[in-house]
Amino acid sequence: MLVAENLTVSYGHIDALKGVSLRVERGEFVGVIGPNGAGKTSLLLALSGAVPAQTGRILLDGEDLTAVPQHLRVGRGMAIVPEGREVFGPLSVMENLELGAYHRRAAPRAEVRADLEMVLDLFPILRARTRQLAATLSGGEQQMLAIGRALMSRPRLLLLDEPSLGLAPVVTQEIFRTLGRLHAQGLTCLLVEQDAALALATTSRSYVFRTGLVVAEGGSAELRQSPLVEEIYLGGEGTTSC
Amino acid sequence: MLNLVPLLLANGIVFGAIYGINAVGFSILYNSTNIINFTQGEFVMLGGMLTYALYEQAHLPLWLAALGAIAATTAIGLLVERLAIRPLWRRQAKDWTYVFMLFAVATVLPNLVMLLISRDAHTLPAFGGAATLKLGSVTFTSQAVWVLALTLVIAVALHGFYNHTLLGKAMKASAVNARAAAWMGIPVERMVALSFALAALLGALGGIVFTPLTSTQFNAGVSFTLKGFGAAIIGGLGNITGAIVGGLMLGILEALSTAFISSLYGDAVTYAILFVILLVRPTGFFRPLVELREQEI
Numbered sequence: 001m002l003v004a005e006n007l008t009v010s011y012g013h014i015d016a017l018k019g020v021s022l023r024v025e026r027g028e029f030v031g032v033i034g035p036n037g038a039g040k041t042s043l044l045l046a047l048s049g050a051v052p053a054q055t056g057r058i059l060l061d062g063e064d065l066t067a068v069p070q071h072l073r074v075g076r077g078m079a080i081v082p083e084g085r086e087v088f089g090p091l092s093v094m095e096n097l098e099l100g101a102y103h104r105r106a107a108p109r110a111e112v113r114a115d116l117e118m119v120l121d122l123f124p125i126l127r128a129r130t131r132q133l134a135a136t137l138s139g140g141e142q143q144m145l146a147i148g149r150a151l152m153s154r155p156r157l158l159l160l161d162e163p164s165l166g167l168a169p170v171v172t173q174e175i176f177r178t179l180g181r182l183h184a185q186g187l188t189c190l191l192v193e194q195d196a197a198l199a200l201a202t203t204s205r206s207y208v209f210r211t212g213l214v215v216a217e218g219g220s221a222e223l224r225q226s227p228l229v230e231e232i233y234l235g236g237e238g239t240t241s242c
Numbered sequence: 243m244l245n246l247v248p249l250l251l252a253n254g255i256v257f258g259a260i261y262g263i264n265a266v267g268f269s270i271l272y273n274s275t276n277i278i279n280f281t282q283g284e285f286v287m288l289g290g291m292l293t294y295a296l297y298e299q300a301h302l303p304l305w306l307a308a309l310g311a312i313a314a315t316t317a318i319g320l321l322v323e324r325l326a327i328r329p330l331w332r333r334q335a336k337d338w339t340y341v342f343m344l345f346a347v348a349t350v351l352p353n354l355v356m357l358l359i360s361r362d363a364h365t366l367p368a369f370g371g372a373a374t375l376k377l378g379s380v381t382f383t384s385q386a387v388w389v390l391a392l393t394l395v396i397a398v399a400l401h402g403f404y405n406h407t408l409l410g411k412a413m414k415a416s417a418v419n420a421r422a423a424a425w426m427g428i429p430v431e432r433m434v435a436l437s438f439a440l441a442a443l444l445g446a447l448g449g450i451v452f453t454p455l456t457s458t459q460f461n462a463g464v465s466f467t468l469k470g471f472g473a474a475i476i477g478g479l480g481n482i483t484g485a486i487v488g489g490l491m492l493g494i495l496e497a498l499s500t501a502f503i504s505s506l507y508g509d510a511v512t513y514a515i516l517f518v519i520l521l522v523r524p525t526g527f528f529r530p531l532v533e534l535r536e537q538e539i
Contacts (some may be wrong), residue, residue: 071424086422088415103427
């Protein structure tokens with residue numbers, strides 16, 4: 001479904017991605033792990049069009065998205081739950097969700113309405129807070145809102161950037177359970193996560209990033225046993241989050 | 243002198259309404275771009291001067307001249323965005339670059355008007371003829387009623403636009419977080435262009451209904467910019483209702499200080515009072531529609 005070939009991203013003199021290739025097949029739940037500064041977020045920014053890729057190609061279901069502007073990528077079936085959630089704080093929960101479906105504004109109202117119900121069923125706590133400003137939600141609720149907002153675009157591929165960041169373990173568990181349910185319903189997901197244990201337990205296949213390069217890939221279960229992963233996480237370069 | 247107060251208040255309200263419409267222009271642009279639009283007053287001047295040109299020089303009927311001036315000013319607003327703002331936006335210029343660029347535009351526009359239309363002050367006939375509306379001891383001219391009605395319509399329409407239309411919400415979202423808005427599929431650059439068009443349109447409307455009350459001239463824009471900006475700040479920059487309330491406060495202050503202190507120091511007194519208000523309430527009287535650029539970027 002998603003093919004990224006030889007992606008390079010740099011910010012001025014800093015090379016964040018140095019030629020990364022990866023694939024995500026339809027229905028897969030793929031992980032990207034690695035320490036801070038490994039280029040995980042840059043990968044998602046490049047895939048979603050928020051930063052340009054200096055070299056390489058991005059293909060979604062065979063269509064070349066490399067030159068497609070950021071605001072048109074959601075219409076091609078790709079939605080992102082960004083790092084730090086980036087919900088529209090001064091707007092209400094309902095407005096955030098409505099804007100998630102912005103690119104579908106020509107779609108029948110009933111269809112969007114049904115998706116809204118689906119999201120509010122998925123995250124019942126949001127239903128009680130639809131009129132509240134997003135900025136007043138707790139971190140976990142904001143994360144749910146960011147996921148719900150992304151789902152409102154009816155993506156075929158969901159990009160997730162550190163959904164566990166700054167959340168209490170019990171909230172993280174709840175969110176990952178929901179992600180698992182969405183995946184079981186057929187949603188293809190690419191998860192970037194610093195918490196390697198969590199990511200490897202959630203995904204079926206993973207890539208290990210380090211300083212802008214893919215240093216390992218394989219089944220998540222095998223990677224859990226890999227000495228390399230252990231070394232990266234315990235070897236002093238970056239720390240595992242808890 | 244005190245029996246003049248109702249009349250002064252009425253006058254202040256009418257002028258204040260114009261400042262308010264103008265302040266709304268500031269707030270719209272601030273809401274969607276974070277930019278303080280220092281050409282806002284020029285749009286007011288263009289509204290008046292272009293209507294004059296089309297009415298007196300091209301001999302169109304007044305209503306057609308007014309429509310033409312609104313359309314032309316809106317087009318100029320779009321042009322300003324396209325030629326002066328978008329190139330900076332694309333290269334992620336700092337906020338102060340926009341300010342300087344807009345000052346440059348605000349210098350060029352009046353000079354063009356002076357060269358192409360007229361260097362003299364001009365007025366327009368009142369829209370409703372000589373009819374008047376009497377409220378107690380105060381008589382409003384038909385033009386004053388036009389101004390007040392227009393202000394009310396603008397306030398209600400914009401409130402509905404920002405809170406009940408997807409486009410209005412998308413404009414707010416673009417202002418809060420342009421990157422996240424683009425992820426939603428919102429064409430952020432088009433939102434910026436649209437807000438320039440909207441600000442220019444409001445400016446032109448304000449200029450057209452204002453001109454019959456006194457007169458306008460190629461160099462009238464600066465004062466409108468200052469007063470509109472002042473009104474927007476008093477009201478809480480970014481808040482539509484606040485902008486109009488701020489405008490009314492400014493207009494009333496101006497009318498009273500001119501009458502009771504001295505017309506000589508009219509502006510000085512007005513700004514001195516503004517100064518005190520801002521010391522007491524640095525963020526104005528209303529919360530902005532959207533609290534921009536919070537921790538989340």
